[in-house]
Amino acid sequence: MSKRGDKAENGKKFFWRLHHWVGVYTGILIGVLSLTGAVAVFIPEIDALILKHHYDAVSTTSPTGMPQFSKSIDSLVRRYPDYSSLAISLPDHPGQAVKVDLIIRPEGGDLKRYDFFIDAGSDYIIGQRDHQNSLANYLRQMHVRLYEGYWGRQLVGIGGIALAVVALTGLLIYGNFMKRQAWPNLRKSVNMRIHMADWHKLLGISALAFNLVIALTGAWLGLQPWLMRWLDITTPNPYKAAIVLEPANDRALTVDWQGILNATEKEFPELQPRYITPSTNGSGTVMVRGNIPGSIYERDINTLVLSKTDHTAVFKYDVREQPFGHKFYYVQEALHFGDFGGLMLKALYALLGLTSGFLSLSGFIVFLCRKKKKKANKAAPGKIAFAYSVLILLFLVGIAQISLFIGYAEASLVAGIIINVLLAAFVGYALAKYLMGSYRRKRRAILARK
Amino acid sequence: MKKRTQKSQVIERYLVPAALFVLNFCAVHVIYAYSTNSWISLWHLIALTAVLVALTFALALKNSGFLVCSITAYLLILTYWW
Known part of the structure; x- marks a missing residue:
């Protein structure tokens, strides 16, 4: 193979590895944000329904x-x-x-x-509620900062960067992975890995532009406080x-x-x-x-x-x-939440937004299937993915229950503890795995030299 | 035979992803225009809708010329009515 061919091949391998590792380590975060985001686009409509039916807050x-x-x-x-x-x-x-x-x-x-x-x-007060404990506030805070007050918003911003990286690397490796398979055909196979991989590629490429916009605007909105401080940007x-x-x-x-x-x-x-x-x-x-x-x-x-x-x-x-800078600053949130084209656009946003959640789930199943094949692991990938999904749903529902029936502060405390403990365990695990791998490689090299 | 495979690869690896990319924006654009009545002129709305339909058909038929034309048409609409 020519040097140019080698370089292109190495580039593709690098993009695949990047897609793989970023997807594995941030898949859960992207999945949670996809699910909460698909609901968050309807916050005003959901809140209006709650006010009408639960609080009887109706005007004459x-x-x-x-x-x-x-x-x-x-x-x-x-x-x-x-x-x-x-x-x-x-x-x-x-x-x-x-x-x-x-x-x-x-x-x-x-x-x-x-x-x-x-x-x-009639100009009468017809009801009241605690703002912090409302469902609308829960939906917003869960999507915007995972209910974690300290650095939850920045974590969400990192999730946005990760989604942008997986979307772009996915595009770069797409051609190589499709080989002779044509869009939108799915291979006829009973193999779960092939089935999931085909859906992953099909939905990934079909909603790529949308996911890229959501990822970049989400990264900006999440990291906004840090970026504005670092880049000395003032609020228009x-x-x-x-x-x-x-x-x-x-x-x-x-x-x-x-x-x-x-x-x-x-x-x-x-x-x-x-x-x-x-x-x-x-x-x-x-x-x-x-x-x-x-x-x-x-x-x-x-x-x-x-x-x-x-x-x-x-x-x-x-x-x-206003000048372009102001317009660019204020277009981010509208583009992220699809808040500019009525209910139809919101429905499209929710539908396309759910694709990133499906992509993280299907990517995770493909990863588990590959791992199972390599290590003769007995655990069924479908069951593991199902268990993770149930745990995530339990977390979301649990925090919602605490927030609605006990209080925002308590829910934020519990979410903060869960997220930070999981994050520390996750980073510790990744670091330990990397160090162990590195140690094993060195040891193997020493043994080979002997 | 080889030429046909190459052409098919260009369609599958480049034109289809490009058309899907543009289709994402075009679909959002059309819904926005209809729901907010914010089209510039009736021709603008007709052109937008026609391009959305053309992109969908181009993706279904996978004809390279049709794909290129529909992508270009949307980009032209964006530039002309910016």
């Missing part, structure tokens, strides 16, 4: 056509005068309740975060209103919410307001955040800041008018 028709919530907000502010943050979430569809996210930080006490539901027609839209009042006086200011909505319509007509946040730091402003229909950017990133008293616009952030 507003007489003015605009959501009514002024009286309810006043009563909440009177009930919790020392709240540290209050965000009003406007309904996306008629019939949905207005949601108020209220954070209270008592001095020396634990942070409390509640969601209150307001009937947008770093607006901070000037402080003109005492914080207590700012909180006590009465806000004309309908006036705020009218002013928003006048100042930023394309904006669909979704969140209204009054200031509590003494700036005397109200921040209105929302979406511009048809644009592919992170939710609620377009902003209008209005004066609490005369409703004049203090600041406007329309992401469409």
Whole structure:
């Protein structure tokens, strides 16, 4: 074979090894993220269903056509005068309740975060829940940081890098592995390894572009805090209103919410307001955040800041008018969660997102089959893969139960312990295996020389 | 015979993966355009839908010319209506 041919062959072997090892060591992580991600794209829809059916948080028709919530907000502010943050979430569809996210930080006490539901027609508080213990929060936190507060988010980012590596190396070795097999044919065989390998190649190549986008955006979102610190990147839209009042006086200011909505319509007509946040730091402003229909950017990133008293616009952030860097920064989350094309797109995202989970499972079975063939291992690969899958599901369901029925902090503690113990054991095992292999190779070389 | 095998290898190893890659983006693009009514003109929407159909048929038929044309057509649509 020519030198060029050798080089190409070595390159393919290297990519195969990389695909193999990255897949083996991060397959479980990719599988968990695939499963949680496929559900996470539907968080707003799932939460809306829970609010409607579990909390009976349904709105009657507003007489003015605009959501009514002024009286309810006043009563909440009177009930919790020392709240540290209050965000009003406007309904996306008629019939949905207005949601108020209220954070209270008592001095020396634990942070409390509640969601209150307001009937947008009659302006009555119709229910409340602990925000942290909600299913929506569980689904988000499990996908975003595996419920591990210390470095869970970074672990997820590493999972994104791993998915990008396996997707790219998979593409590079695809041709070599297909040989004379044509896409989308599956070989007729009762052998589990061949069956799984064929499905692995078929789905891997079919959803490659999608998985690559998810992997790269996921890697950025997961490693964002570290990358921003290392590369000295600042958050776009770093607006901070000037402080003109005492914080207590700012909180006590009465806000004309309908006036705020009218002013928003006048100042930023394309904006669909979704969140209204009054200031509590003494700036005397109200921040209105929302979406511009048809644009592919992170939710609620377009902003209008209005004066609490005369409703004049203090600041406007329309992401469409910003430089490329801002647009690129804010497109990541939308692309990752498929939050820009309605329910159909979300369904496609969930379907394609599940392929990476299937790829990690099928890859794992192929790996176990190869191992069994080499070492005459008696354990059935299908059973081992099934046992791993059940353990993962038990972990996800267990943490969900703790989070929903006991508390977020307790669930986070348990998840943190499980993940960190498993991670330490996994790294220790990999290191020990590498050292043992290296020792055996050296010993064999010494014996051969003798 | 050898030529035919080579052609088939080019289709299977390069054109099919490239078409699938483009199809992923095109499918998301078409759903986005329909669900948000965000097409630039009716021709834009017709062209997008036609390319999605063409890519699907090209993958089913595995004709090299059809595959190349449908991939190029989508790239042209992206460039023209950017």
